[in-house]
Amino acid sequence: MKATQSLDYALYWDAPSPLQAAPTIGYTTPAGTVQAPASMSAVRAARTVTALDGDRRTLTLTAGDDSQYLIGPTTGRAFLITAGDGIFSVTVDRLEGTTAILADVLPRGLSLTASAELRWAGYTYTIPAAHTGTRGVLAWRISYTATATPTNEPTGAQGTVQIVRHPFATGVRSSSLIAQMPQLGDMIPRRQQDLEPQIEAALEELALRIREHIGPEQTEDDIFNPHVFAPAHRYLAAQLIYEMSAQSDLADRAGERAADLLERALKQLVLDTDDDGLIDANEIDVRRAGGSPTDVRGVFSLPSIEPTEGERVIAQQFPRWRGMQH
Incomplete structure (x- = not known):
């Protein structure tokens, strides 16, 4: 996780199972300030399920938000809690008023003889800009009590947020990738709305490759001109997509092209070596x-x-x- 310095940061967390109550989050800022635990907010209110359609993907809900919108795998994880058939982890693809369409079919043995509950897995908490003013590592810890815990013992999750001046980003999005490579538009997985997960994975790989060419005291977030890596980023994403489709020959060619474009981009590298936020003459073409x-x-x-x-x-x-x- 990365956050931009001096801006609010919305931390998103998925619960591993249904919770008895909203989790609490506490954190320590890079400046050493310890924040007391505060409650997180569920991404959506729970809904009551009254019926399951014959396709075993369509749920009928009680009255709620009448708007129609896609949700997908990012914030669409939820739990279907039934009275007699247990708990099912599901992904909601779309909400249409009183209808929820799941990404995958439910087991044939499931029978909703009584109403069930659709409870969302996601929770959010906004870390204010006042706590992200210092660059460094913000350590957070979430405490929660799961419904299925036999002894109702609280447990927790922890992680970090790296606060940087500007998180490394090339500007490549699903729409721009498909505009450059239209053939990839027909390869979006059924459970996805776009190719953002592959683009994000390619960005992480690109960052790891760039770190091999800069000094140990710098990171990819210190680069002034990350847009020059966009062509390499596109081909790395294409490589992952072709590999996902078992098209190894095309994946290899895309990988070779990505390596060549990365080599060319590194020759244009502008890096903030003195950490002053300004481009100096000696910070141009500073590949290690x-x-x-x-x-x-x-x-x-x-x-x-x-x-x-x-x-x-x-x-x-x-x-x-x-x-x-x-």
Whole structure:
């Protein structure tokens, strides 16, 4: 998780099972301030289910929000709590007033002889901008009590939010990816509304590759011009999509193209090496150079004894300042 410095951050969390009550969240800011636990908010109010359609995907709900909208896998996780058949983890694809359409069919053995409850798994909490003013790691802990816990013992989850000046983003979205590569539009999985999950996974892989080319004191979030990595990002996403469809040849070609575009983008890298938020002359094209004194492609040192003519030639070809590019 990453948050932008000095802006509100909406933390989203999915409960692993139905909860007895809303969970509470407490956190410690990068400045060391400890915030007392506060209640989180459910993404939507629970609804009563009165009937299950013959397709075993369509639920009839009690009166509620009359608007029609897609939900999908991001915030659509929920629990169908029945009176006699147990609890089912479901994903709601769409709400249409008093109708909920699930992503997958329910088991044939399920029989709603009595009304059931559709309880959403997601909870949110907004961390105010006043607590994200300092860059660093914000550590959070969520405490909750699950309905299925035999002894009603509270348990918890914990994690971190990295607060940075600007989270690394290339600007690639599902719409722009499909506009550049229309063939991918026909490869959206049935349980997804778009290709955002693959694009997000490709961005994480791209960030890991970039870290290999910058110094240990910097991260991808210190890059001033992340848009130059958009072409490589698109091809990395295409590689994941082709792999998902078992089209290995196209996936390999997309991966090779992504590596080539990444290499070109790194030549345009502008990195905030002094952490002042400004572009200085020495921060342009700062891809890290390395090398080992024992590597013939890296630095070459003259021997302590008087060198031969051949050794002098090699030393001129591989001077001390030249390092192997990683």
